[in-house]
Amino acid sequence: MKAPRSRGSQFYLLQLLAVVVGLALVGAGQWRLGIGAIGMAFVAGALARVVVPIDHTGMLRVRGKVFDVVWMSLLGTALIVLPILIPNQPG
Structure with a gap:
């Protein structure tokens, strides 16, 4: 399997890997850490x-550069803030 040639594609694959790791953490019961990891991947x-x-x-x-940066920044920030704001549930 050949590695992608463009630097952006390499970053994209690293971002995808981080999202998969975050989803695995969510599946393992560590949802706060997993959602935070996915958010960090989008900010990165x-x-x-x-x-x-x-x-x-x-x-x-x-899309355009501005759209991509704004959208990924907003989504990533929201996913980082979300597990911080949700209080722990008893039980």
């Missing part, structure tokens, strides 16, 4: 979208 993806030049974005590019 937004930062990568800002840094990677346009000709190397590959799979990291979905």
Whole structure:
């Protein structure tokens, strides 16, 4: 299997791996940690979208740069804040 050539595609695959790890944590019962990991993956993806030049974005590019950065930043921040704000439930 060949590795992706563009730097953006490599970042995208790392982001996808982090989301899979986060989902595995959620499935294992560590939902706060898992959701936080997924949120961090989206924030890291937004930062990568800002840094990677346009000709190397590959799979990291979905729409325009501003849309991608704003959307991934908002989603990532919401997923990081969510497990912090939800109180522990008894039982």
